Amino acid sequence: MRWDGEALQLLDQRLLPLEEVWVPCRTASDVAEAIRTMVVRGAPAIGVSAAFGMALAARAGADLARAADELKRSRPTAVNLAWAVDRMLAARDDLVREAERILEEDVAANRAIGRHGAALLGGSSTVLTHCNAGALATGGYGTALGVIRAAIESGKHVAVFADETRPYLQGARLTAWELQRDNIDVTLITDNMSGHFFQQGKFDAVVVGADRIAANGDTANKIGTYTVAVLAQAHGVPFYVAAPLSTIDPNCPSGAEIPIEERSAAEVVEMFGSRVAPEGINVRHPAFDVTPARLITAIITERGVLRAPYGDALRGIA
């Protein structure tokens, strides 16, 4: 994403890796629509985008409370969205500068997450990741992929397996794309293959991002993350969550209180204009799931690596 002085320019993540199209957002409503339709996705990235949405509303002299409401309602699960909007409401003056600060801080947080997380990986590791918690999901550098980038920058050898992450294929389309551009060794698998490679001892660690971390450490992330966490525990592989402090929701006591967005059936049964299932079929499409704290080996934040009991650790760091 980039702020060009007049508009927030978003790289349309629905079209990657086939096309690189930039979508200009000139109003808060444009930003809300881009978030809702997944032009931009990834908890930190939608937080930063929403901040620029507030800045656009302020510049246009629009009703900030109304813009805040529209932006917050655009997607329900990622808490960074509400966090960024509330911070913009509290700032009030020079909102463009405040949004730029949120962007800069997010990139700096990712670099710090990367440094802390890199220390957790061995000198030669194969890491499984799910969805895209990379540069595209954040202001830049990435959370989970930031850990991998930092480990490689520190001289470690890291190979990555990327789950394709149905239905939106963020792993195939976005993680594979951005790691390939950085010349990082990446292998694409379908979501249902990870168990087989766990069984074969292929993975040394799992690193994923987060959309919301409850006060007890329960973590909402892209659908399929919970399955990976169960597999990791069954095979004795460490399971790491990498996320900035803005992802922590101290008002959510546990994962049970995190709202899980249910998206449309069409996103499951249609692929590139082709139907993949019979007409009229019932479909469920929860976009996120909750990984209980007991399955999480550590939470990597910009202020350091947290371990269980997470309630105390999260209170101590916030």
Added chain:
Amino acid sequence: MRWDGEALQLLDQRLLPLEEVWVPCRTASDVAEAIRTMVVRGAPAIGVSAAFGMALAARAGADLARAADELKRSRPTAVNLAWAVDRMLAARDDLVREAERILEEDVAANRAIGRHGAALLGGSSTVLTHCNAGALATGGYGTALGVIRAAIESGKHVAVFADETRPYLQGARLTAWELQRDNIDVTLITDNMSGHFFQQGKFDAVVVGADRIAANGDTANKIGTYTVAVLAQAHGVPFYVAAPLSTIDPNCPSGAEIPIEERSAAEVVEMFGSRVAPEGINVRHPAFDVTPARLITAIITERGVLRAPYGDALRGIA
């Protein structure tokens, strides 16, 4: 599938549910090609198809040993293929009648599997299945889906969740299609959603088919089955394998000796002519995985329900 007196007619399973196209196989090579390219798939169905391939070779006066070799090499994992070919080689005379007998016996076996398995389901159950172990995967009626059909025929209420089963989408394209045609309550999910619904207590049982069962009960089935088995155990949900005796390989001591077919990267990264990942990306594509016997609650065969220790149970029944 149907034998029209001259050719084996196969419903092209690659085109379902969008198109219903029948492919005539007039030679053993036609059948081997149909198996290799997945016009027909499902362990029992490829066994029956291979039997008709041998019958076609015999009618044409072709070299039976050569036809047997070509058919056996068409896919490596399902043992029913070799079983059916060997049975045809042993039969020698009136091979068309012998192939028809294999087809009839397979349907009868599925009906018996259904009766035995139906007793394992409660009066009102939600069952998760993976891939397609239905009428399309067999001579008719199905193994895993036969259990569901028989339970419903016996007056039980069964709702089915079908994993879409990437990369070939047998769940979305085939299981959803055949259950919908039978007016059975079916809900489609992506493979990475099943963990979330296990966590929510949605499933009362898992029923899947098998491509090869080793002498110790370890079971090869469609990629992703192992992940479902790990999830089932983690949530205390019974995990049933439904398969005819022709799927058992007494010469395979354990799952470690079952050959796992690795199929092409193109099948993962291309969907309906669209690329879903960047050019040149590394891809792994194991088509099957092995579920260890310890994760299997019972194996449902046409001769009854087997429980651990499977070594003894399988020896006793074969």
